[in-house]
Amino acid sequence: MKHKRLFTFGLILFISGVVLLFQPKVAWLRGVSFPxxxxxxxxxxxxxDRAQPLGWRVIxxxxxxxxxxxxxxxxxxxxRRYxxxxxxxxxxxxxxxxIYLRATAILGGLISAVGLFLLLPLPLLIFQESPLDRGNPLRPFALPLILTGVLLFSLSSSRKVLVERLALGxxxxxxxxxxxxxxxxxxQVGFQILLSGLVGFITISHR
Known part of the structure; x- marks a missing residue:
């Protein structure tokens, strides 16, 4: 009964989050949809229930x-705003x-590395003549990729100590x-890196 009630509330909250995310008029409601x-x-x-694998495979x-x-x-x-x-x-x-923990950990690490590469100014040395004087046009791609990679890596990696050290770093x-x-x-990139480290540390601490 408790699990059924929790599932019902979770489903209602998920539907509410989707509605808030895709409503077209109020931008700040998209921020509310995230949590x-x-x-x-x-x-x-x-x-x-872990004993019923079908539900887990569907998710x-x-x-x-x-x-x-x-x-x-x-x-x-x-x-992109979604x-x-x-x-x-x-x-x-x-x-x-x-159930593919090793492959997921590798994928998460690769996605995080791509996000960090886009976040830091190094790509501008390739794409712009005067990178130090201009903004980074690749930065909007970085934070979503970093957070995605951090979540995948910290949830699936078997090396918890390594994840903690990377998150603290x-x-x-x-x-x-x-x-x-x-x-x-x-x-400008400090906040994104700090946020990603906090997400990784909190995730691995409560896993």
Whole structure:
């Protein structure tokens, strides 16, 4: 009875989050949808019985599709505003439900590495003549990828100590970038790195 009630509340919260995410008029409601979707995923997965693998496989398949949809939204400028919520929610659900832990950990690490590469100013050395004087046009792609990769990696990796160290490294690096007074480029990426480190540390601490 308790699990049924938890599943019902989680489903209602998930539907509410989807409605808030895709409503076209009020931008801040899309921000409200983010915690709604994440909490809904946690409630839905907590309500499932590990002895019944069918439900877990359904979540794994749907969240895998969600990851592909989120990546597609990230690449389409008109849909990019939905990508963060879709990717993070799908990554959380996939990381909790998947049985392919090693492959998921590798995929998460690769996605995080791509996001960090796009976040830091290094790509501008390739795409722009004067990278230090201009903004990073690739940065909008970075944070959704980093958070997605961090969630996948921290939920599926068997090396918990390594995940904790990487997360703490992200936290300290983010704080350093935020506090250093020398270059605005690193200051701008400090928050994203700090947030990603916190997400990884919280996830691995409660796994």
């Amino acid at each position: 709604c979707l994440l909490v809904a995923v946690l409630m839905l997965t907590s309500a499932l 794994e398949i749907l969240s895998g599709i969600g990851l592909l949809v989120g990546l597609a939204c990230l690449l389409i400028s008109d849909l 990508s963060m919520q879709i990717l993070a929610t799908s990554a959380l659900a996939f990381g909790i439900s998947t 992200g936290i300290f690096s983010g704080l350093f970038f935020l506090c250093q007074p020398f270059w605005e480029g690193f200051y």
